[in-house]
Amino acid sequence: MEKLLNIQEMSKLIGLSTHTLRYYEKIGMLKGVARNEQGYRCYSEADLLWIQFLICLREMDMPISEMMHYSNLxxxxxxxxxxxxxxLEAHQDKVVQQMNKLNENLxxxxxxxxxxxxxxxTVFCEK
Known part of the structure; x- marks a missing residue:
């Protein structure tokens, strides 16, 4: 049986606040999180992988509305x-364009x- 994580353990493991995890669940991006007998969230390995992907999308500046649409799909x-x-291909294209612009500016x-x-x-040699 896989080890289930409570919300504090998940928060610490992935670096998102418990508030953000609850928010993602509230808006429907994180569905089907199991609950224990006391009603506390119990995150599975599948939940962890999905949250890590959501973090990836967020870090690549995908708007929350698009993340929600992707999650619904x-x-x-x-x-x-x-x-x-x-x-994802459309978002990848945007990220590549941003990277190219950043490299140009760099x-x-x-x-x-x-x-x-x-x-x-020149200035210091003249003195």
Whole structure:
């Protein structure tokens, strides 16, 4: 039998607050979390994997509305596999564009740093 985690254990393990876990459940992104005899949440390995994926989406700046839509599609089962894949591909494209823009801007900052280093050598050599 797999070890089930309570909300504090899950929170500590994944780095989300208990408030966020409850919120995800309240808005329907985290469905089917088991409860024990006392009514406390008992998170399974499957719950852990799903929450980790939600964290991944959030860290990649997917809006909560899109995360909810993806979650609802997932709940509908295999009939939505195509739509989920297309949705992830579209988000992946956005992330790649953001990464390209960040790399471009990082290059600009690097060039400016090199420019300042050159100026420093000129200024300090003259003194």
């Amino acid at each position: 997932r709940t509908q089962g295999d009939s939505t596999v195509y739509e989920r894949r297309v949705m 290059g600009r900052i690097g060039a400016k740093i090199e420019h300042y280093k050159g100026l420093e050598k």
